Amino acid sequence: MARSPTSQRLADAAIGLFNERGYDETTVDDIAARAGVSRSTFFRYYRSKEEVIFPDHDALLAKVEARLRASTADTAIVAICDAVRIVLAHYVEDAEVSLRRYRLVGRVPALRHREIASVARYQRLFREYVGDWLAGTPDAPLRAELMASSVVAAHNQVLRGWLRAGGSYDPFEPLDHALQYVIRTFRHLENMEGPREGEDQVVVAAFPRSASPDDVMDAIRAHLGSRQ
Amino acid sequence: MARSPTSQRLADAAIGLFNERGYDETTVDDIAARAGVSRSTFFRYYRSKEEVIFPDHDALLAKVEARLRASTADTAIVAICDAVRIVLAHYVEDAEVSLRRYRLVGRVPALRHREIASVARYQRLFREYVGDWLAGTPDAPLRAELMASSVVAAHNQVLRGWLRAGGSYDPFEPLDHALQYVIRTFRHLENMEGPREGEDQVVVAAFPRSASPDDVMDAIRAHLGSRQ
DNA sequence: AATCGTACGATACTGAGTCTCACAGCATTC
């Protein structure tokens, strides 16, 4: 986990040059020169010029996976929230780096694509675990996909807001708020299964007093639609 | 919209070579040679080697945006479903191309990243329009993000299933089914706002007869939790 | 002191993507 001094010097040199001249205007030779090493050494530490900006996504992904693997379907919601918090915490830990990277990524399409791709890896991870936990329930793959994408979207929304604000507040409260939305959605989908065979169910809807009869009919139709 | 013959020959040559030799083993020179043109001409028609696989995302994106722009908050749900259907229809229209691309993208990381990046553009588009439609409501940006990501996730899940099955069935029925999930989620979030000031609301829950009193209490607590 | 492994530098090479220039075809204009 501890980064080598050479690796750190390379990252500093790279970020410095990217900010001074721009990403495209900086060559790997420039970075290596400023860090006082050869071009070969750069590519020994980072597989590509982009990677110098996203150094530890692999480690973070591993941490998230470890957290998910430590849980079962029973504790799924807690596990997911924990996992998301781990990711956000990682950004908050060295906020300056996150902020510099955020500003850089906003200006360079190639880096933006890279970032999007790594977000997709988290989403895939969530999808796989949620899919396992949901195995056997109806529409499991679909619901896994929806849950994973919602969780990731909630995280990203909170993170982007925090980054745009310059990291000036504690983002964990907004994160919990956002995750509440997602959790309620999960619960709602769970309850939407409809009655099991051999069980009656009374269907009732709640409306403000101002609701028109049409509103009521629409809602009832929508509810019945979920069971045909 | 009509592709020039040269552009078409280049695309055919590229896909053919990618399938025969693999993506990385095919150079732009190879593609140009098979198409009977020069390397320069290749880069006049396609800005990069990757782009030859994803030719018309821009046009499709424009169509989707046009559909979204033609709507207001009142008809938001219909607009979104239409927009998603437009995208799926585009894949279904020339299914062979979609299938070949799908198989290729599954094997080549660089192409996968490109695909993910273009999906993100659709999600961004949805997020912007939904955000406008939701403007003024509480947590509008968060909910816009969640809705956009859910819509895109639903589409992708259906599309991937269809592609994996070799395009052997009509995917619009599964799409509608998936969109139902999303719409119900929207509705649920809408209704979760709670009663407006000055309006009473009767809160009622529906349960199978087998539900225990604890189940009932949990549900009521969850519902009330959304309003504190 | 001999040896082995590791890290680094130097160099050459492939291939993507950019740029510039020259030229051919084809229409317009006088």
Add this chain to the structure above:
DNA sequence: GAATGCTGTGAGACTCAGTATCGTACGATT
């Protein structure tokens, strides 16, 4: 019917990312 201008194309040079190979200096081990 020649001069003019526009458009699409080919040719070639160039930059730079990324890969592969080789030689070597340094430090640890025995």
